[in-house]
Amino acid sequence: EPEVTQTPSHQVTQMGQEVILRCVPISNHLYFYWYRQILGQKVEFLVSFYNNEISEKSEIFDDQFSVERPDGSNFTLKIRSTKLEDSAMYFCASRGGPEAFFGQGTRLTVV
Amino acid sequence: TQLLEQSPQFLSIQEGENLTVYCNSSSVFSSLQWYRQEPGEGPVLLVTVVTGGEVKKLKRLTFQFGDARKDSSLHITAAQPGDTGLYLCAVINNYGQNFVFGPGTRLSVLP
Numbered sequence: 001e002p003e004v005t006q007t008p009s010h011q012v013t014q015m016g017q018e019v020i021l022r023c024v025p026i027s028n029h030l031y032f033y034w035y036r037q038i039l040g041q042k043v044e045f046l047v048s049f050y051n052n053e054i055s056e057k058s059e060i061f062d063d064q065f066s067v068e069r070p071d072g073s074n075f076t077l078k079i080r081s082t083k084l085e086d087s088a089m090y091f092c093a094s095r096g097g098p099e100a101f102f103g104q105g106t107r108l109t110v111v
Numbered sequence: 112t113q114l115l116e117q118s119p120q121f122l123s124i125q126e127g128e129n130l131t132v133y134c135n136s137s138s139v140f141s142s143l144q145w146y147r148q149e150p151g152e153g154p155v156l157l158v159t160v161v162t163g164g165e166v167k168k169l170k171r172l173t174f175q176f177g178d179a180r181k182d183s184s185l186h187i188t189a190a191q192p193g194d195t196g197l198y199l200c201a202v203i204n205n206y207g208q209n210f211v212f213g214p215g216t217r218l219s220v221l222p
Contacts, residue, residue: 004153033210042214043154043199055208091153093210098142098161098203100210102153 002026006092006103013110016081021106023075025094032075033093033100034067036060043091049075082110114138115200115213123219127189132216134200135182141203143183145174148197148215190220 005024013019025032034046047057047067054067066078075094079086087110093100116135124130134143142161146154158167160176160183167174171194173186187194200213 031208031210035212043148043212045209045211048209050208089151093153095210099144099156099159100201101156102146104153105151107151 004092004094004101004103006106008106009104010107011109013082013108015084015110019079019082019108021077021090021108023092023103024073025075025092026096026101027073029094029096031095032069033095034077035091035093037089037091039088046077084110086110113214114204114211115202117200117213117216119216120214121217123221124190126191126220126222129186129188130190130218131184131186132198132218133182133184134213136202137181139180141180143176144201145183145185146199146201148199154199192220192222194218195220
């Protein structure tokens with residue numbers, strides 16, 4: 001069964017460093033998303049991506065964040081200069097119809 | 112204001128009890144999804160409801176879409192500890208691209 005895969009599963013980084021979180025969406029899907037979930041809190045929307053461009057982004061998705069689909073398969077989230085409050089689970093999702101399918105997430109810890 | 116409201120926010124019950132959780136909005140949707148999320152994992156799709164008044168069953172879980180397609184309920188019969196998790200409803204927003212979650216109901220089923 002097709003699935004969304006994310007790497008790495010866990011990343012520890014120092015404050016101020018850049019991180020790139022990687023996602024391989026389901027191959028025939030057209031809509032791609034990144035979400036964030038701080039421990040014990042709700043799933044927060046970051047950004048949606050369609051037709052090779054950002055279609056919508058939240059207030060969380062500031063200039064420190066960027067997304068790319070560099071090679072038609074991978075979908076990446078970059079945080080340029082990480083802050084302690086960026087520590088969270090980051091989930092990638094893709095959608096072909098009404099349902100979105102999620103990866104298992106990357107746990108980002110900023111120290 | 113949130114597009115989707117979920118109630119209750121937290122629910123703790125004994126094994127064997129029945130429960131219902133709700134997802135409400137003032138907007139009309141073409142479809143609505145329910146997900147379950149366990150700690151440290153991504154949301155897993157349970158069901159999609161499409162037609163007003165539709166009822167879908169998944170073993171001990173019964174999902175209903177409101178007649179006006181603005182709300183939905185999830186009923187669990189004879190809850191088991193394995194049902195413990197965060198239950199999220201989600202929709203595609205009125206702009207057609209963003210995939211929006213409710214804040215979730217955190218269910219704990221005690222043995």
